[in-house]
Amino acid sequence: MFVRNTFGKIQSFLQKISNGNGNGELKSLMLEIETLKGELETLKKVNLLPQSSTAGTQVDVRSLGSDNDLDLIKQEIEILRNEMQDNIAAIHRLEILTLSSRMDLLSAFGKALPPTVPGRTRRSHKPQGFSFGIITNGMRPEKLAKLVDSIKFQKLYPDYYEIMVAGCTADLNGSEGIRSFPMEDAAQQGRLGAMRNVLAKSAKFNKFVCLDDDFLLHPNWAGSVNEVKGDFDVATGIILNPDISRYCDWVNIIENYTFLRTYDQTFDKCQYVTGGYGIYKDYIFDEHSWNDDLGFYQGEDVSFSRRLFDAGYQLKFIPKAIVMHDDERYRQKGYGVVRLKPVDRRVVDPNLSMKMEKLCPRTLT
Numbered sequence: 001m002f003v004r005n006t007f008g009k010i011q012s013f014l015q016k017i018s019n020g021n022g023n024g025e026l027k028s029l030m031l032e033i034e035t036l037k038g039e040l041e042t043l044k045k046v047n048l049l050p051q052s053s054t055a056g057t058q059v060d061v062r063s064l065g066s067d068n069d070l071d072l073i074k075q076e077i078e079i080l081r082n083e084m085q086d087n088i089a090a091i092h093r094l095e096i097l098t099l100s101s102r103m104d105l106l107s108a109f110g111k112a113l114p115p116t117v118p119g120r121t122r123r124s125h126k127p128q129g130f131s132f133g134i135i136t137n138g139m140r141p142e143k144l145a146k147l148v149d150s151i152k153f154q155k156l157y158p159d160y161y162e163i164m165v166a167g168c169t170a171d172l173n174g175s176e177g178i179r180s181f182p183m184e185d186a187a188q189q190g191r192l193g194a195m196r197n198v199l200a201k202s203a204k205f206n207k208f209v210c211l212d213d214d215f216l217l218h219p220n221w222a223g224s225v226n227e228v229k230g231d232f233d234v235a236t237g238i239i240l241n242p243d244i245s246r247y248c249d250w251v252n253i254i255e256n257y258t259f260l261r262t263y264d265q266t267f268d269k270c271q272y273v274t275g276g277y278g279i280y281k282d283y284i285f286d287e288h289s290w291n292d293d294l295g296f297y298q299g300e301d302v303s304f305s306r307r308l309f310d311a312g313y314q315l316k317f318i319p320k321a322i323v324m325h326d327d328e329r330y331r332q333k334g335y336g337v338v339r340l341k342p343v344d345r346r347v348v349d350p351n352l353s354m355k356m357e358k359l360c361p362r363t364l365t
Contacts, residue, residue: 116267116317119230126282129205130161130222135195136213137187138168143326144213148178154222162204165213166195192275193290193300200285208285212276216324224320225279233313235279237321238263245332247325248274250317253302260335263319269309275301277323284313 132151136144144165151163162179165172167187169180181202186194200208207225218224225235239249250261252270261271275290278301288307294300309315329340 115228115319116315119314119316120233120281121313122233122281122283124206124282126204126206128160128207130156130207130209130225131199131203131205132161132163132209132211133196133199133203134163134165134211134213135187135192135199136165136167136169138171140213141171146326147211147213147215147217150217150219150221152177153219154217156222160205164199164202166199190296191292191294192296193294193304194292196275197285197289197292200280200289203282203285206282208280208282210275210278210280214326215277216326218320218322218324221321221323224318224322228316228318230316232279232316232318233281233284234273234308235316235318235321236273236277237318237323239274239277240322240324241330241332241337242324242326242328243331246337247330247332248276248337258336260332260337263317267315267317269306271309271315272302272305273315275304276325279321284308287311 134144134147148163151161154161163177164179164181166181166183168184169182172178172180179202181195181198183195183198196210200210221237224237228235236249239247241247246260248258248260250263250265251272251274252259252261252268253272254270288304288311290300290304294303305315330337331340332338
Protein backbone atom coordinates (compact mmCIF):
# COMPACT_ATOMS: atom_id res chain seq x y z
CA MET A 1 0.00 0.00 0.00
CA PHE A 2 2.81 2.42 0.88
CA VAL A 3 4.47 1.77 -2.49
CA ARG A 4 1.26 2.43 -4.44
CA ASN A 5 0.48 5.58 -2.46
CA THR A 6 3.97 7.01 -2.94
CA PHE A 7 4.02 6.37 -6.69
CA GLY A 8 0.58 7.96 -6.88
CA LYS A 9 1.86 11.07 -5.13
CA ILE A 10 4.87 11.23 -7.45
CA GLN A 11 2.62 11.05 -10.51
CA SER A 12 0.40 13.75 -9.02
CA PHE A 13 3.42 15.93 -8.39
CA LEU A 14 4.68 15.52 -11.95
CA GLN A 15 1.27 16.60 -13.24
CA LYS A 16 1.43 19.69 -11.06
CA ILE A 17 4.96 20.46 -12.26
CA SER A 18 3.75 20.42 -15.84
CA ASN A 19 1.07 22.92 -14.83
CA GLY A 20 3.59 25.10 -12.98
CA ASN A 21 2.13 24.45 -9.51
CA GLY A 22 4.46 21.88 -7.93
CA ASN A 23 7.36 23.88 -6.55
CA GLY A 24 6.15 23.79 -2.95
CA GLU A 25 5.99 20.00 -2.88
CA LEU A 26 9.49 19.23 -4.16
CA LYS A 27 11.12 18.91 -0.76
CA SER A 28 8.41 16.68 0.65
CA LEU A 29 8.50 14.48 -2.43
CA MET A 30 12.22 13.92 -2.14
CA LEU A 31 11.74 12.95 1.50
CA GLU A 32 9.05 10.47 0.49
CA ILE A 33 11.36 8.91 -2.08
CA GLU A 34 13.99 8.38 0.60
CA THR A 35 11.34 6.91 2.88
CA LEU A 36 10.30 4.59 0.07
CA LYS A 37 13.85 3.31 -0.29
CA GLY A 38 13.95 2.56 3.43
CA GLU A 39 10.58 0.82 3.22
CA LEU A 40 11.83 -1.38 0.40
CA GLU A 41 14.76 -2.49 2.49
CA THR A 42 12.44 -3.31 5.41
CA LEU A 43 10.11 -5.30 3.15
CA LYS A 44 13.06 -7.24 1.80
CA LYS A 45 14.02 -8.33 5.29
CA VAL A 46 10.52 -9.59 6.13
CA ASN A 47 9.96 -11.18 2.68
CA LEU A 48 6.82 -9.14 1.97
CA LEU A 49 6.28 -6.70 -0.88
CA PRO A 50 2.89 -5.80 -2.45
CA GLN A 51 2.24 -5.28 -6.11
CA SER A 52 2.99 -1.74 -7.35
CA SER A 53 2.34 0.10 -10.54
CA THR A 54 3.18 3.34 -12.26
CA ALA A 55 1.61 4.97 -15.31
CA GLY A 56 2.57 2.92 -18.32
CA THR A 57 4.71 0.47 -16.29
CA GLN A 58 3.58 -2.63 -14.38
CA VAL A 59 5.95 -4.25 -11.91
CA ASP A 60 4.84 -7.54 -10.38
CA VAL A 61 7.14 -8.41 -7.47
CA ARG A 62 6.20 -11.92 -6.34
CA SER A 63 9.19 -12.72 -4.22
CA LEU A 64 11.73 -10.62 -2.43
CA GLY A 65 14.25 -13.34 -2.94
CA SER A 66 14.86 -11.88 -6.43
CA ASP A 67 17.21 -8.90 -6.52
CA ASN A 68 16.14 -8.21 -10.11
CA ASP A 69 12.63 -7.33 -8.93
CA LEU A 70 13.97 -4.84 -6.41
CA ASP A 71 16.24 -3.38 -9.08
CA LEU A 72 13.21 -2.77 -11.29
CA ILE A 73 11.52 -0.68 -8.59
CA LYS A 74 14.73 1.23 -7.93
CA GLN A 75 15.00 1.96 -11.65
CA GLU A 76 11.43 3.27 -11.63
CA ILE A 77 12.37 5.64 -8.83
CA GLU A 78 15.34 6.89 -10.86
CA ILE A 79 13.14 7.41 -13.92
CA LEU A 80 10.71 9.51 -11.87
CA ARG A 81 13.55 11.52 -10.34
CA ASN A 82 14.97 12.30 -13.77
CA GLU A 83 11.52 13.26 -15.05
CA MET A 84 11.20 15.72 -12.16
CA GLN A 85 14.60 17.24 -12.94
CA ASP A 86 13.75 17.56 -16.63
CA ASN A 87 10.41 19.23 -15.86
CA ILE A 88 11.98 21.68 -13.43
CA ALA A 89 14.76 22.48 -15.90
CA ALA A 90 12.15 23.02 -18.64
CA ILE A 91 10.31 25.51 -16.43
CA HIS A 92 13.53 27.40 -15.84
CA ARG A 93 14.28 27.49 -19.57
CA LEU A 94 10.79 28.82 -20.32
CA GLU A 95 11.30 31.58 -17.75
CA ILE A 96 14.52 32.53 -19.50
CA LEU A 97 13.02 32.41 -22.99
CA THR A 98 10.35 34.93 -22.00
CA LEU A 99 13.05 37.59 -21.57
CA SER A 100 13.01 40.05 -24.43
CA SER A 101 16.77 40.13 -24.95
CA ARG A 102 19.15 37.74 -23.23
CA MET A 103 22.30 39.56 -24.37
CA ASP A 104 21.04 42.91 -23.10
CA LEU A 105 20.18 41.28 -19.79
CA LEU A 106 23.65 39.79 -19.44
CA SER A 107 25.35 43.06 -20.35
CA ALA A 108 23.32 44.94 -17.73
CA PHE A 109 24.02 42.21 -15.19
CA GLY A 110 27.76 42.44 -15.78
CA LYS A 111 27.74 46.23 -15.48
CA ALA A 112 26.04 46.01 -12.10
CA LEU A 113 29.00 44.09 -10.68
CA PRO A 114 32.33 45.92 -10.32
CA PRO A 115 35.58 44.03 -10.97
CA THR A 116 37.32 42.72 -7.85
CA VAL A 117 40.28 44.63 -6.43
CA PRO A 118 43.43 42.50 -7.11
CA GLY A 119 45.77 44.00 -9.71
CA ARG A 120 49.04 43.05 -11.35
CA THR A 121 52.22 42.21 -9.45
CA ARG A 122 54.66 42.57 -12.37
CA ARG A 123 54.91 44.23 -15.77
CA SER A 124 54.53 42.54 -19.14
CA HIS A 125 57.46 42.11 -21.49
CA LYS A 126 55.48 41.21 -24.61
CA PRO A 127 53.49 43.64 -26.82
CA GLN A 128 49.97 44.56 -25.68
CA GLY A 129 47.29 42.36 -27.18
CA PHE A 130 45.46 39.03 -27.00
CA SER A 131 46.82 35.59 -27.83
CA PHE A 132 43.82 33.27 -27.98
CA GLY A 133 45.03 29.72 -27.29
CA ILE A 134 42.47 27.01 -28.10
CA ILE A 135 42.85 23.26 -27.53
CA THR A 136 40.80 20.73 -29.51
CA ASN A 137 40.48 16.99 -30.03
CA GLY A 138 39.01 17.57 -33.49
CA MET A 139 35.65 16.03 -32.58
CA ARG A 140 33.66 19.29 -32.61
CA PRO A 141 34.76 21.31 -35.66
CA GLU A 142 31.47 23.21 -35.79
CA LYS A 143 31.93 24.46 -32.21
CA LEU A 144 35.53 25.46 -32.90
CA ALA A 145 34.36 27.42 -35.95
CA LYS A 146 31.77 29.26 -33.82
CA LEU A 147 34.44 30.13 -31.24
CA VAL A 148 36.77 31.49 -33.92
CA ASP A 149 33.89 33.58 -35.31
CA SER A 150 33.15 34.99 -31.84
CA ILE A 151 36.81 36.04 -31.55
CA LYS A 152 36.82 37.72 -34.94
CA PHE A 153 33.55 39.46 -34.04
CA GLN A 154 35.46 41.40 -31.33
CA LYS A 155 36.70 43.61 -34.19
CA LEU A 156 40.25 43.85 -32.82
CA TYR A 157 43.03 45.28 -34.99
CA PRO A 158 44.93 42.53 -36.86
CA ASP A 159 48.18 43.49 -35.10
CA TYR A 160 46.51 43.30 -31.66
CA TYR A 161 45.50 39.64 -31.54
CA GLU A 162 46.24 36.15 -32.80
CA ILE A 163 44.41 32.81 -32.81
CA MET A 164 46.32 29.62 -32.03
CA VAL A 165 44.95 26.07 -31.99
CA ALA A 166 46.68 22.97 -30.58
CA GLY A 167 45.65 19.32 -30.73
CA CYS A 168 43.96 17.63 -33.71
CA THR A 169 44.40 20.40 -36.26
CA ALA A 170 44.43 18.58 -39.63
CA ASP A 171 41.17 20.26 -40.66
CA LEU A 172 42.67 23.69 -40.03
CA ASN A 173 45.43 23.44 -42.63
CA GLY A 174 45.30 26.56 -44.73
CA SER A 175 42.83 28.36 -42.44
CA GLU A 176 43.49 32.07 -42.72
CA GLY A 177 44.58 33.83 -39.54
CA ILE A 178 45.03 30.65 -37.45
CA ARG A 179 48.35 29.27 -36.19
CA SER A 180 48.04 25.52 -35.72
CA PHE A 181 50.13 23.25 -33.48
CA PRO A 182 49.56 19.56 -34.32
CA MET A 183 49.54 17.55 -31.08
CA GLU A 184 47.33 14.57 -31.91
CA ASP A 185 48.84 12.26 -29.29
CA ALA A 186 48.37 14.77 -26.47
CA ALA A 187 44.78 15.43 -27.60
CA GLN A 188 43.90 11.73 -27.74
CA GLN A 189 45.49 11.12 -24.33
CA GLY A 190 43.67 14.08 -22.83
CA ARG A 191 46.87 15.86 -21.77
CA LEU A 192 45.27 19.29 -21.69
CA GLY A 193 48.12 20.99 -19.84
CA ALA A 194 50.67 19.86 -22.42
CA MET A 195 48.71 21.54 -25.22
CA ARG A 196 48.14 24.71 -23.22
CA ASN A 197 51.84 24.99 -22.37
CA VAL A 198 52.84 24.89 -26.04
CA LEU A 199 50.33 27.62 -26.85
CA ALA A 200 51.28 29.83 -23.89
CA LYS A 201 55.00 29.63 -24.71
CA SER A 202 54.29 30.48 -28.36
CA ALA A 203 52.05 33.48 -27.64
CA LYS A 204 53.11 36.79 -29.19
CA PHE A 205 51.05 39.10 -26.97
CA ASN A 206 50.95 39.85 -23.27
CA LYS A 207 47.48 38.45 -22.52
CA PHE A 208 47.14 34.72 -23.10
CA VAL A 209 43.46 33.67 -23.26
CA CYS A 210 43.14 29.97 -22.48
CA LEU A 211 40.08 28.40 -24.17
CA ASP A 212 38.57 24.99 -24.79
CA ASP A 213 37.03 24.59 -28.24
CA ASP A 214 33.43 24.67 -26.93
CA PHE A 215 33.40 28.23 -25.57
CA LEU A 216 31.98 31.45 -27.05
CA LEU A 217 32.90 35.07 -26.31
CA HIS A 218 30.29 37.74 -25.58
CA PRO A 219 30.34 40.43 -28.34
CA ASN A 220 31.69 43.02 -25.85
CA TRP A 221 34.25 40.68 -24.28
CA ALA A 222 37.46 42.36 -25.47
CA GLY A 223 36.27 45.86 -24.58
CA SER A 224 35.37 44.69 -21.09
CA VAL A 225 38.85 43.26 -20.50
CA ASN A 226 40.61 46.34 -21.88
CA GLU A 227 38.68 48.79 -19.71
CA VAL A 228 39.72 47.11 -16.43
CA LYS A 229 41.46 49.55 -14.11
CA GLY A 230 44.51 48.43 -12.18
CA ASP A 231 45.27 45.58 -14.57
CA PHE A 232 45.71 41.97 -13.37
CA ASP A 233 47.91 38.85 -13.21
CA VAL A 234 45.17 36.30 -13.84
CA ALA A 235 41.53 37.06 -14.65
CA THR A 236 38.24 35.34 -15.29
CA GLY A 237 34.64 36.43 -15.82
CA ILE A 238 31.08 35.17 -15.82
CA ILE A 239 30.79 31.76 -17.51
CA LEU A 240 27.32 30.65 -18.55
CA ASN A 241 25.76 27.39 -19.63
CA PRO A 242 23.48 27.47 -22.70
CA ASP A 243 20.44 27.71 -20.38
CA ILE A 244 22.01 30.89 -18.87
CA SER A 245 22.78 29.20 -15.56
CA ARG A 246 26.33 29.42 -14.17
CA TYR A 247 29.25 27.24 -15.17
CA CYS A 248 32.49 27.03 -13.10
CA ASP A 249 33.44 30.71 -13.12
CA TRP A 250 34.04 32.23 -9.64
CA VAL A 251 34.61 29.00 -7.72
CA ASN A 252 36.23 27.41 -4.68
CA ILE A 253 37.75 23.97 -4.41
CA ILE A 254 36.74 22.36 -1.11
CA GLU A 255 37.55 18.73 -0.31
CA ASN A 256 38.15 18.11 -4.02
CA TYR A 257 34.74 19.45 -5.09
CA THR A 258 33.82 22.60 -6.96
CA PHE A 259 31.50 25.14 -5.30
CA LEU A 260 30.17 28.29 -6.95
CA ARG A 261 30.88 31.48 -4.99
CA THR A 262 28.66 34.55 -5.01
CA TYR A 263 30.00 37.20 -7.36
CA ASP A 264 30.41 39.79 -4.61
CA GLN A 265 32.93 37.68 -2.68
CA THR A 266 36.58 38.73 -2.79
CA PHE A 267 39.43 36.53 -4.00
CA ASP A 268 40.89 33.88 -1.72
CA LYS A 269 43.51 31.19 -2.30
CA CYS A 270 40.96 28.35 -2.16
CA GLN A 271 39.77 29.34 -5.63
CA TYR A 272 40.87 28.00 -8.99
CA VAL A 273 40.50 29.04 -12.63
CA THR A 274 38.82 26.46 -14.84
CA GLY A 275 41.06 25.31 -17.67
CA GLY A 276 38.31 26.01 -20.19
CA TYR A 277 38.60 29.78 -19.83
CA GLY A 278 41.12 32.09 -18.19
CA ILE A 279 43.24 35.16 -19.01
CA TYR A 280 46.92 35.00 -18.01
CA LYS A 281 49.68 37.60 -18.27
CA ASP A 282 52.84 36.68 -20.18
CA TYR A 283 55.25 36.86 -17.21
CA ILE A 284 53.42 34.02 -15.43
CA PHE A 285 54.77 31.53 -17.96
CA ASP A 286 58.37 32.61 -17.33
CA GLU A 287 58.28 30.53 -14.15
CA HIS A 288 55.08 28.44 -14.15
CA SER A 289 53.20 26.04 -16.42
CA TRP A 290 50.44 23.46 -16.40
CA ASN A 291 51.37 19.87 -15.55
CA ASP A 292 52.15 18.16 -18.87
CA ASP A 293 51.23 14.69 -17.63
CA LEU A 294 47.75 15.21 -16.19
CA GLY A 295 44.86 13.95 -18.32
CA PHE A 296 41.09 14.49 -18.46
CA TYR A 297 39.50 15.27 -15.09
CA GLN A 298 42.78 14.97 -13.21
CA GLY A 299 42.67 18.57 -12.03
CA GLU A 300 45.39 20.20 -14.15
CA ASP A 301 43.58 23.54 -13.71
CA VAL A 302 43.35 23.18 -9.92
CA SER A 303 47.02 22.24 -9.68
CA PHE A 304 48.10 25.20 -11.82
CA SER A 305 45.90 27.68 -9.94
CA ARG A 306 47.17 26.48 -6.57
CA ARG A 307 50.79 27.00 -7.58
CA LEU A 308 50.09 30.46 -9.02
CA PHE A 309 48.23 31.69 -5.94
CA ASP A 310 50.82 30.21 -3.59
CA ALA A 311 53.43 32.19 -5.55
CA GLY A 312 51.53 35.41 -4.81
CA TYR A 313 49.76 36.04 -8.12
CA GLN A 314 46.32 37.63 -7.88
CA LEU A 315 43.05 36.55 -9.47
CA LYS A 316 40.79 39.31 -10.75
CA PHE A 317 37.10 38.85 -11.55
CA ILE A 318 35.85 40.85 -14.57
CA PRO A 319 32.05 40.37 -14.63
CA LYS A 320 31.54 41.86 -18.08
CA ALA A 321 34.11 39.51 -19.65
CA ILE A 322 31.27 37.04 -20.25
CA VAL A 323 31.75 33.74 -22.07
CA MET A 324 29.45 30.78 -22.67
CA HIS A 325 30.34 27.12 -22.25
CA ASP A 326 28.63 25.88 -25.39
CA ASP A 327 27.69 22.42 -24.11
CA GLU A 328 24.02 21.67 -23.47
CA ARG A 329 24.82 18.81 -21.07
CA TYR A 330 25.82 21.19 -18.27
CA ARG A 331 23.62 23.19 -15.91
CA GLN A 332 23.76 24.80 -12.49
CA LYS A 333 22.22 23.01 -9.54
CA GLY A 334 22.37 25.04 -6.34
CA TYR A 335 26.01 25.87 -5.61
CA GLY A 336 27.29 23.19 -7.95
CA VAL A 337 27.30 22.26 -11.62
CA VAL A 338 25.92 18.97 -12.92
CA ARG A 339 26.24 17.18 -16.22
CA LEU A 340 23.76 15.05 -18.15
CA LYS A 341 25.56 11.89 -19.12
CA PRO A 342 24.35 8.97 -21.27
CA VAL A 343 23.94 5.78 -19.29
CA ASP A 344 26.05 2.83 -20.43
CA ARG A 345 24.30 0.90 -23.21
CA ARG A 346 24.42 -2.26 -21.14
CA VAL A 347 21.67 -0.94 -18.85
CA VAL A 348 18.63 -3.18 -19.38
CA ASP A 349 15.90 -0.56 -19.15
CA PRO A 350 16.00 1.71 -22.27
CA ASN A 351 13.94 4.35 -20.44
CA LEU A 352 16.99 5.19 -18.34
CA SER A 353 18.52 7.14 -21.20
CA MET A 354 20.01 10.02 -19.19
CA LYS A 355 21.06 10.57 -15.62
CA MET A 356 22.29 13.52 -13.55
CA GLU A 357 25.94 13.28 -12.59
CA LYS A 358 27.85 15.52 -10.17
CA LEU A 359 30.63 17.45 -11.84
CA CYS A 360 33.78 15.40 -11.41
CA PRO A 361 35.93 15.92 -8.30
CA ARG A 362 39.05 17.95 -8.96
CA THR A 363 42.32 16.51 -7.73
CA LEU A 364 45.11 18.58 -6.19
CA THR A 365 48.02 16.75 -7.81
